[in-house]
Amino acid sequence: MSIYHRINCFFLFSFLGYLLECAVLSYENKRPVFNRGFGHGPFCIIYGFGSVGATMLLSPFIDSPVRLYFASMVMATFMELVTAYMMIKLFGSFWWDYSRKPFNYKGIICLESSIAWGFLGIFYFRFLNGFVNQAAGMIPDNFQRITGMFFLIFYATDFVYTMRMQLRADCEEDESSLVGRLKVY
Template identity: 25%
Template sequence: MPYTLSEIIVLFFTYSFIGWLWETCYCSIKDHHFAYRGFLFGPYCPVYGFAVTTILITTFPFQDNIFLLFIVGFIVASIFEYVASWFLEKLFHMKLWDYSHLKGNIQGRVAPQISFFWGIGVVLLVKFIQPIVQRVINWEEAWTHGMLALIIVLVMGTDTVLTVISVKKFHVTTQQWDERAAAYRRKLRERLESAQPEDRAVLKHRLHDWHHQFAHHLNNEGASKQLSWNHRRLLKSFPKMKITDSKYFNEYKKDIKSK
């Protein structure tokens, strides 16, 4: 093993933070508003930490071979991205990214174009970033003797538990809203079936535009107050987020005020 356990933990945290910083800056610029990225409460994206530490360990024997670095980075990062997407969907019924629009994608979870940049990123990481990070970690290990790693485990462990509770509550709320959405649509259909001919056009339009009207009702009732800060953050920072077992939520979520 090229790294000690405490070094692996600190590496994991460091690259989780770097990944969060990169995503937050990139998405904030792209979306023209501050996007607090990451699934957990804290400023870190564990998928980056897991992927990078695994890559550093698996590529250690041949870090002087740029081609092999690229290939391993391409493969390992793709596996982690796929597993992370599958995990979020199966456990939390959420999809935070979707590459279905890209050619060669696998179930929208990974795509060769994205993995290609992962491969390039791994080469840059190993050759230019990791040597600097490792020097800092060596200095930290000499001073803390593993205490920083223990603090990281406690903080991120607590964060994970709180995030799971928060997301479960968010899922319950979306299910309740979906039940109301179904009732709202059913009421409009019943009114359309019994409506006079002169009223049908208006009701057809309302039924076609039901998701905007339903979101308007939720907003008037203070929908955002039913959501925690973390729930509103997820809605705002992940506009392409989908709840996989909600039939209607994905249609009206973009109209819910997240402020």
């Protein structure tokens, strides 16, 4: 399996995660939700990283559905917690809110989502991983590199643009909050 095949799988998982997030939030909010990624493209890369982490860390549990379920639950919940803390550190907030759900911790993680992560881990190993690898394998070898590089460049550009916009908005917010406190003599 080439590095470009893996990159294409990463972005396919990120796209499927984006679709999952949009579907779940559309259902919960009873209205369509389309903007679930960090940037402007249709990717939630935490799902790409989750697929890499699951393959690396959870493969020893694939023969035991119960152990796989709990290991998936713990790994994904931990990833959600770490991601939220990174976002708080970078931006002062995170992009989801579980505060209205029972058994939540600071709105960052909750029991309902942790339970779902366990089932998603089983689904990942029983169906999704093979499906995504097969789909990425349908990209002709001579286009694997082109599509992989396209996804990397697209996401990197989108990420840098979004970071700049977010930092600019934070700076403007900080400046506007200072206006009321300035003393003019």
